[in-house]
Amino acid sequence: MKITRIRATPVNIPLEAPIWWSGGHYPGTSKIVVEVETDQGIVGLGEAPSVEVLPTIMAMGDRLRGFDPLDIAGCEVACVPPWQIVQNTDDSSTVKAFGAIEIALWDIRGKVWNVPLYTxxxxxxxxxxxxxxxxxxxxxxxxxxxxxxxxxxxxxxxxxxxxxxxxxxxxxxxxxxxxxxxxxxxxxxxxxxxxxxxxxxxxxxxxxxxxxxxxxxxxxxxxxxxxxxxxxxxxxxxxxxxxxxxxxxxxxxxxxxxxxxxxxxxxxxxxxxxxxxxxxxxxxxxxxxxxxxxxxxxxxxxxxxxxxxxxxxxxxxxxxxxxxxxxxxxxxxxxxxxxxxxxxxxxxxxxxDRKALDHWHKHFTDNGPLDHFHDPLRPGKYRRLPLH
Known part of the structure; x- marks a missing residue:
C-alpha cells in the first residue's frame, strides 16, 4: 500500500458564545482536517491544532507520496528533522504538522487490520x-x-x-x-x-x-x-x-x-x-x-x-x-x-462528514481563522499578562 495524496482542509469550529480568557475573547477554534489517501482506497483522518501549519502539511504530503503508510517511523524521518532541534530551536509547526499526519497513519493502520485504535x-x-x-x-x-x-x-x-x-x-x-x-x-x-x-x-x-x-x-x-x-x-x-x-x-x-x-x-x-x-x-x-x-x-x-x-x-x-x-x-x-x-x-x-467539512471550511474561507486574542475592551490592541 502506498500514500497517493494528503489533503489538508482548514475549518472553523465556533462556540455558541465566546468565553473570556486571558487573551480576550475565545470564540472557538480553527483546525486543519487531514486526509491521507492510499492506492487501496483506505483514507486515514488526522487533525492539526492550528491553521498556520497548512503549508507544512502540504509540503509533507508531497514528500510522502509513494511511502508505505504503515511505516510510521519511516514517514517521520522523511518529514521531521532532528527532534531536539525542531522542538527547541526551530519552528515547532513541523512537529504539529507531522503530528496531524501521524494520527491519520494510525487511523489507516486500524482500518487495514479492521480493529479499533485502542486494540x-x-x-x-x-x-x-x-x-x-x-x-x-x-x-x-x-x-x-x-x-x-x-x-x-x-x-x-x-x-x-x-x-x-x-x-x-x-x-x-x-x-x-x-x-x-x-x-x-x-x-x-x-x-x-x-x-x-x-x-x-x-x-x-x-x-x-x-x-x-x-x-x-x-x-x-x-x-x-x-x-x-x-x-x-x-x-x-x-x-x-x-x-x-x-x-x-x-x-x-x-x-x-x-x-x-x-x-x-x-x-x-x-x-x-x-x-x-x-x-x-x-x-x-x-x-x-x-x-x-x-x-x-x-x-x-x-x-x-x-x-x-x-x-x-x-x-x-x-x-x-x-x-x-x-x-x-x-x-x-x-x-x-x-x-x-x-x-x-x-x-x-x-x-x-463531507457536508459538514465543506460548511466549516466555507466558514473559514469567508471569515478567516477565529481570533483568540480580540479584546473588545481595547480594540486593535493585544493584552499583556499578568492581568493583576
Missing amino acids: LLGGKVRDEIQFTEYFGFRPGREMSPSAIVDYCLSMREKHGSTAFEGKLILGRPSLEVETVKLLRDALGPDATIRLDSNMQWSLATARRILDQLREYNVRNYEDPVGTFEEMAALRRHSTIPFSTHVPDLRRAVALGTPDSFVTNFAVLGGIGRSIRFIGACEAMGVGFWCYSGDAGICTAAYLHVSAATQWIQEPSQSLFRWQVGDVIEGGPFRQINNVVPVPQGPGLGVTL
Missing part, C-alpha cells in the same frame, strides 16, 4: 472516558457568579454532570473567589471543581487567591501563573495541584511542579510520541489528561489513547457542550454522566 495500543482498560463540563464568563450568557452556578446546576440536572472546569477571567481576584465559593456551596462537597487561569495572575496575586480558595477543595488549578518557576514558588503557599499546557517534563520534575500536563497529541508529534510521553509522565509520577477545543477527529484519538492508558485517571477537558458543529458524523461528542463511550469502529472509529 493497536494494547487493548482498553476502560470503555468510557471522563470529561469535564466547562464554565466561564460568556457575554450575553453567564456574566456573574450566580449565573455560572445556575449553568453548572443545569448541566448536572440535564446531563448528570458532576465534574466541572472553568476560566474565571475578568481580571478581578475577588470575583474568582466568590464564584468558587458559590459553586462549592451549590454543587456540594463531592463535585470536581477545576480552575484554569491561562497565566493571568502575578505571583503575588496568585498567592492571595489560592490562600482564599484553600477551604473550597479545588481539584486542580491550571497555569495560575506564567512560568514553572513561579509555580514552584507558589507551591510553597498552596497544596492545590497545578497543571499546564507546556509539555516540559524535565523542568517539571526538576522543579517539583506542575503536577500534570494537559495537551494535544499533535503538539507532541502524534499518537506514538504521546504514548511515550505519557509513559515518561507515569515513571516520574506526573499526571496527564487531554486538551479541549478540538474537533471530533482529535477527540476520537483522545478517547482511544485514554481507553488504553491506565495512567490517565483525571477527566479530560471538554468544550463539547458549546461547540456548534463538527466534521465527523454524529459530532460533536457529548458526555452523559461525565463520560463519552469509546468508538468501536476500526481505526479512530469516526467517519468524516
